Amino acid sequence: METRPPRRASIGARRSPETEAAVKAAARAVLAEKGYAGFSIEEVARRAGAGKPTIYRWWPNKADLFIAIYGASKDAAIPLPDEGSLRADLLRYTADLWRFWREDTAGRVFKGLIAEAQTSESALAALRFKFMPDRLAAPRQMFVRAAERGEFPATEIDDRLELWVGFNWLHALTDLLSEDEPTLSRKIDLLCR
């Protein structure tokens, strides 16, 4: 029986964890310093000491890189509340999310991703088919549990989630992420009826 040598992945296709971490850190730093308008893959490559072709092979467009640096930090920053009512859960989660967007580079990443999706079909696809399903899976659980408690019919879970998402996007994109608690509470109330 013939023994074949183990397949060797080409060097280029195998990700080096060090390079990946360096590129993500550089991307975060460039966004923090220069914002989305001043963001370029050239600058990220220079700071990370990585080649542009490597970056493009791993993250074919800016949107993919934004998604990569946004995901992990969001899950770590925002615990999913479970306070017994959609109203209480949303109040907590929305306040945490807006603080995360205000204080972390994440806000710039998020807004940059949406802007990028208006200029590129592949960024739009990444936003719709990767970012949104991945990022909304956790907060969707607040709506699922509320329906299970009988707060509203299960058929309304995704419609209510969508209204809440639109509310958040509007505030992020107009840079209105500092509402006082009574005002936020009033709007969350409307979403919970």
Next chain:
Amino acid sequence: METRPPRRASIGARRSPETEAAVKAAARAVLAEKGYAGFSIEEVARRAGAGKPTIYRWWPNKADLFIAIYGASKDAAIPLPDEGSLRADLLRYTADLWRFWREDTAGRVFKGLIAEAQTSESALAALRFKFMPDRLAAPRQMFVRAAERGEFPATEIDDRLELWVGFNWLHALTDLLSEDEPTLSRKIDLLCR
């Protein structure tokens, strides 16, 4: 008594209506052909036969030009309904708005404006303090009339308007502007409770 000659405005400060119309038409054409990603003031100036300094004097940034070409066409395209209930009004207006965004260059203008506001402080200010108050004045009337009819307290007018705006933005920015009537109706229902 001394008679002073009438003050003459400098030529540069006085807008020529022909040039203004030519610039707006060129901006619409460039957006329609190349989208927001391919839009440049250089190209608009070239097609309109106008100087770049003139364009920048009248519309200091892209956002101002987007707002100028969006406004008139929206008011002409979307009549304000008055059907006796917020539900019926919103169903009609939202369907008209989404069709307008889908079929007209306006959708590209609107999305370009939001993207631009993520890269420039002056574009963000134009979005918040000019575009939104101007463009929301008409649809806000649907919410005002509903409150007058007693459908909900007047204190909820702007909160409900905001949820509806966020819902529209989310759909525009993810290019999901073709929902069937039953689905749209279900979501509008939630906004009217």
